[in-house]
Amino acid sequence: MTLTYDMARACVAAAMAKAFEIGIAATIVVLDGGGHVKSLARMDGAWLGSIDVAMKKAKTSVLFEMETQAIWEFSKPEAQAHGLESTNGGLVTFAGGIPLKSSGGTLLGALGVSGGQVAQDLAIAEAGVAACNF
Amino acid sequence: MTLTYDMARACVAAAMAKAFEIGIAATIVVLDGGGHVKSLARMDGAWLGSIDVAMKKAKTSVLFEMETQAIWEFSKPEAQAHGLESTNGGLVTFAGGIPLKSSGGTLLGALGVSGGQVAQDLAIAEAGVAACNF
Amino acid sequence: MTLTYDMARACVAAAMAKAFEIGIAATIVVLDGGGHVKSLARMDGAWLGSIDVAMKKAKTSVLFEMETQAIWEFSKPEAQAHGLESTNGGLVTFAGGIPLKSSGGTLLGALGVSGGQVAQDLAIAEAGVAACNF
């Protein structure tokens, strides 16, 4: 099973609907399992800076197959893999990146969101992922 | 007047419809007038390499406000601005990038397409731009 | 409304006048709303290193539409978006970058200053922005 464009677009559209609902202008991106972009939308009013943050969140979730904030637990100062965030061209280790997996657990890609407060980005990302029916 | 997400998405969707019609899997991207991505779609089966080509085509059209192949006329060997394509992080100077302008001639952004033969990329891009009602 | 060269130059000149007044040699730059330079001045005696710092301050204020030091509040260690400064090719999160907005709140660009103590850079930047009559 691989991520199709229709799946990716459905994730982005669902995330965008959530962002509208809570009044946030965000960039939303879905990457495939190789970390290459499938679908991206930058909503009107989203900071220009949100493009790179959303891309790096999604990339981070592809690279380590977990939600971005989970990586912080072992990359933060004093943790075992301190400084990990400076590898791979720069990781983002706060919430808003979520891996997309098949029901069998295979990595299909990831969704990244940036534009609001971190808790808002996470809510938008979770709404996007919930709409992906793999 | 500035490019909205809805405009950008409509351009991408129209280009994608043309690509389906002629049987080409492409990456299609719309950038705003500052060269920042608004909407991107990579169709199933499109080469991974098409992402960067489509992005650079659209960027080239934003940077010089003309279709990509028009730049070749003055950047090619022996032409007055020979080697121009190595500036700005690398231009693409064959067809597939088209600037988006308002009816008054203001630059709003650009559309870039990559995935097929160059003439096919151009046909897809032209179909996308034709659907943009500024 | 978009930022004109005359506006940008007026901002730079006013900032430069303030810098002279307080005896600081600085680099002062104005970027447009897409993050592209419109006007730049490096005063005699300003550190060479001030060029990149001023550029990154202005870019940071374009990318997130706020003063640079405001970003530190949520990008610093323990804050919600810790590490944000390593995105977008590197942000600067201390004072000296200020977004330029129309009276209606539209982002027109940003001004960045580097060369003195941070409080001095901020004072210079504020003097520049105050002279911009949008």
Next chain:
Amino acid sequence: MTLTYDMARACVAAAMAKAFEIGIAATIVVLDGGGHVKSLARMDGAWLGSIDVAMKKAKTSVLFEMETQAIWEFSKPEAQAHGLESTNGGLVTFAGGIPLKSSGGTLLGALGVSGGQVAQDLAIAEAGVAACNF
């Protein structure tokens, strides 16, 4: 003798006046003898792509202490230093970059212009240099 900001600004202003006179919107930049920017102006309507081209023209003239088009004579295919333009992060080898030298021949910096046809860029650059009284 070193290039002062006032000299650099005078060169840029004179070049800008020439550009207005011939109806071209250009980016005009003056670098010092170390290749670091002193003064830059992007006129309203100048292509975004002109920023990097003007910078690279001026840089090229600092790096080899000659006008940009003169470098093409020995960097072009079949010439002795073929491919030289791909060194130093990319040179521009068509007209529009002119070194600034003291009456004694010391390199003080360079002026770069981009925005029009190459002959126009050269005319603008020459007008700028003519106004610099070292």
